[in-house]
Each structure stands twice: as structure tokens, then as C-alpha cells.
Amino acid sequence: MKNISTLFELIQSSGCDYCIYDIGRRVVEIPKTEFERFENAQQAYPYPIQKTARFALVYWPLGQTGNPFIWFMNLPLNEESMLIEASRNHFVAIIQEAMGNKITEQGEQQLPDNPYIKAPDAKKLAMVNAKLKYKLQLPPSSYLADCISYLSHENWTKWQDLAVQGWADLIVRLEDPKIKQLFDNGFFEFPAPMKDELASLIEHQTLSRATNRRIIRQLQNKDLDKQAQLSLLRCLSGWSTDNEINQYLTQVLNTEQAIDADLLAIISARCFEALADPLLLTLYLEQIADHPAEGLFEALFTDLVAIPNLRRCIFALLQNPAALPKTRIALSKMVSGKYNATH
Known part of the structure; x- marks a missing residue:
């Protein structure tokens, strides 16, 4: 059997394509190309979380996209978010021993027990399913029609009866003019609990520019309650690098007062691309450094410094002795605490 160590080689040697x-x-x-560079230890994983690369590897026999297979992978990363190759090699060896190159003859349920497979939550699962079917031009779930009908009737009751998968299928199709119009017309009328639920799907997609701008205007309403603010910000995840988002977040972070910890966590988890702006990153780091919530700085700083693009930005700021005074103090305490805990 050919000596294979990477996932993409395993897939390709089995006569399959993948995404x-x-x-x-x-x-x-x-x-x-980016994933293969990551596997070949030529670049860091672009979206690390908790020192892990979590991704869905989808594969199918060449020319047969009708019934793809999915592995939900969790691979450990080092401090610089590079792949720990031994773990990946271990998984590939497990698969080769159990299946050889016949990986299309068994579903994920029959994979050998291993520590590298772990399905995401139901919302992410629905979005992977929806995005994959849209990409491969496969029919959506039957629940999509229910959601379109619901939007058409503009009666915002009994939304709990609609399937999550139907909403996911609808949200990935917002480029469709009919669906876009129905959604944009209804979004700002949805009940607050419905918006909260949909936000955890919308954060994986990019809304229209017009809807994005309307959401920003709503966010600037000083009477907006905390939960509504969090949900609307999640809906803007796909626009994180937009100038208007930058201006809004700058306005939010440029305050002497402690900002809600949940809001800071959402910026880090979903709107992190906005923090590539040095000014915004400075404001954010100084906010979390000065925050009274115990453990918040360590959790969020560790999260951000693992993201390759932000890691470079953070180190560049730290090279300026006049920058980030509060962050330096918080970092010193964090390092000192870890040192004391091990001695």
C-alpha cells in the first residue's frame, strides 16, 4: 500500500475529489490549495479555535457528487496554529488500516473509534449541509419550501414549527432575488426570539449590503437591549472587514466603560477579521486587558493571538513600547500566573 500521510492524498488516491x-x-x-499548504506544514490553519483545526472534509468519487461523504475533523494545532502532523498521520493510519483505499464504501457511522472525529452543533451541521448541497447543485431539503411559504405570508407566529435545516437552506440562497426580497422584507419584523435563533445561522453567511446597512443603523439605537445587540452583531459576521462595521466597532470599543463580556466574545469569535485594523485591534486589546471579568483577558487574548493574521498584527503592536500599556500589564500578570502555577 502506498505510504500516505496527508488527508488530501488519502482522498485523491481513492479516486475522489473533495472540499x-x-x-x-x-x-x-x-x-x-490553502488546505493542502496547511497539511504540508507550509502555512498555519486560517481559523484556529482552542488550539484546534475544526473542519468538515467532504469527499465524493470523481464525477459522482450525488452522495458525498463527510468527516468532521478535529486536529490539534501548535502555538502558531500549525498542524501537529503526528495526530493527522495517526488518523490517516487508522483509516488506511480499517478501509485501505475503499473510503467510499463505508459511511462515517462505520469509521473506527478515534479522537479526531467530532460533529459540530446542530446549527453548524445544518449550514454545512446547506452550503454543500448548494455548491454541488443538489436539491435542498423539503423544509426550504416551508420557510419560503412562511416568509410569503408575513405572519410571524409559530416560527418554532419550522425546521432549522429549512432556514439554513434558505439563508445560503439569499442571492436568489425572490428569496432575498422575502427575507429582507421580513427580517426587521421578526420577533426577537426568532432573530436570536436565526442569528446563529446567518453568522455563517453574508447578508446583502442593504440589509447590512439597516442592521448597523439599528445597532446605533441607544435604546437597543443587550440581546438584540448581540444577535444583530452576529448577523454582520460576513461583513467584518467593511468600513461601516469598522466605524461601529470603533465607536463601541472607544469608551472608558467596561463593555459586556458577551459582546467582546462575539467580536473575537465571529467578527475577528475586523480586528486586522491596528486601531481597532488596539482598542479591543486594551478593553479586554482592563475588563473586570476574571479570566476574560487570557481566554480572548489566547484565542486572538492564535489566528495567523492577527498574531502578526498583535506582535507588531507589542514591538512599539508606547502601545498597549494595559495589555502589557495584563500579559505580565498572565505570564506570571502561569509561571507561579507551575512552580
Whole structure:
């Protein structure tokens, strides 16, 4: 048997094509060239979370996209978010021993027990399913029609009766003019609990620019309650690098007062791309450094510094002795605490 160590070689040697979706932060497709560079230890994983690369590896026999297979992978990463190759090699060896190159003859339920397979939560699962079917031009679930009908009737009751998969299928089809119009017309009328539920799907997709701008205007309403603010911000995840989002987050973070810890966590988990702006990153780091919530700084700083693009930005800021005074103090305490805990 050919000596294979990488996942993409395993897939290709079995006569299959594949695609990759990150499932750690937002359900977004990772280009194959980028994933192969990651596997070949030529670049860091782009969306690490808790020192782990969490992704859906989807594969299918060449020319047969009708019934794809999915492995929900959890591979450990090192401090710089590079692959720990021994773990990946271990998984590939387990698969080769159990299946050889016949990986299309068994479903995921029959994979040998191993520590590297773990399905995401139901919302992410629904979004992977929806995005994959849309990409491969496969029929959506039957629940999509129920959601379209619901939006058409503009009666925002009994939304709990609609399936999560139906909403996921609808949200990935917002480029469709009819669906987009129905959704945009209804979104701002939805009951608050319904918006909260949909936010955990919408955060994996990009809404229209017009809807994005309307959401920002709503966020600027000073009477907006905390939960509504959190839900609306999650809906803007796909627009994290937009100037208007930058201006809004700058306004939020540029305050002397402690910001809600949940809001700071959402920025880190879903809107992290906005923090590539040095000014915004400075404001954010100083906010978490000065926050009274115990353990918040260590959790969020550790999370951000693992993201390759932000890691470079953070280290660049720390090279300036006049920058990040509160962050330096918090870092010193964090390092000192870890040192004392081990001695």
C-alpha cells in the first residue's frame, strides 16, 4: 500500500475529489490549495479555535457528487496554529488500516473509534449541509419550501414549527432575488426570539449590503437591549472587514466603560477579521486587558493571538513600547500566573 500521510492524498488516491469547510468559527469554505499548504506544514490553519483545526472534509468519487461523504475533523494545532502532523498521520493510519483505499464504501457511522472525529452543533451541521448541497447543485431539503411559504405570508407566529435545516437552506440562497426580497422584507419584523435563533445561522453567511446597512443603523439605537445587540452583531459576521462595521466597532470599543463580556466574545469569535485594523485591534486589546471579568483577558487574548493574521498584527503592536500599556500589564500578570502555577 502506498505510504500516505496527508488527508488530501488519502482522498485523491481513492479516486475522489473533495472540499473543506471550517466549522470552528464560521462555516466557510477553505480553498483546497490553502488546505493542502496547511497539511504540508507550509502555512498555519486560517481559523484556529482552542488550539484546534475544526473542519468538515467532504469527499465524493470523481464525477459522482450525488452522495458525498463527510468527516468532521478535529486536529490539534501548535502555538502558531500549525498542524501537529503526528495526530493527522495517526488518523490517516487508522483509516488506511480499517478501509485501505475503499473510503467510499463505508459511511462515517462505520469509521473506527478515534479522537479526531467530532460533529459540530446542530446549527453548524445544518449550514454545512446547506452550503454543500448548494455548491454541488443538489436539491435542498423539503423544509426550504416551508420557510419560503412562511416568509410569503408575513405572519410571524409559530416560527418554532419550522425546521432549522429549512432556514439554513434558505439563508445560503439569499442571492436568489425572490428569496432575498422575502427575507429582507421580513427580517426587521421578526420577533426577537426568532432573530436570536436565526442569528446563529446567518453568522455563517453574508447578508446583502442593504440589509447590512439597516442592521448597523439599528445597532446605533441607544435604546437597543443587550440581546438584540448581540444577535444583530452576529448577523454582520460576513461583513467584518467593511468600513461601516469598522466605524461601529470603533465607536463601541472607544469608551472608558467596561463593555459586556458577551459582546467582546462575539467580536473575537465571529467578527475577528475586523480586528486586522491596528486601531481597532488596539482598542479591543486594551478593553479586554482592563475588563473586570476574571479570566476574560487570557481566554480572548489566547484565542486572538492564535489566528495567523492577527498574531502578526498583535506582535507588531507589542514591538512599539508606547502601545498597549494595559495589555502589557495584563500579559505580565498572565505570564506570571502561569509561571507561579507551575512552580
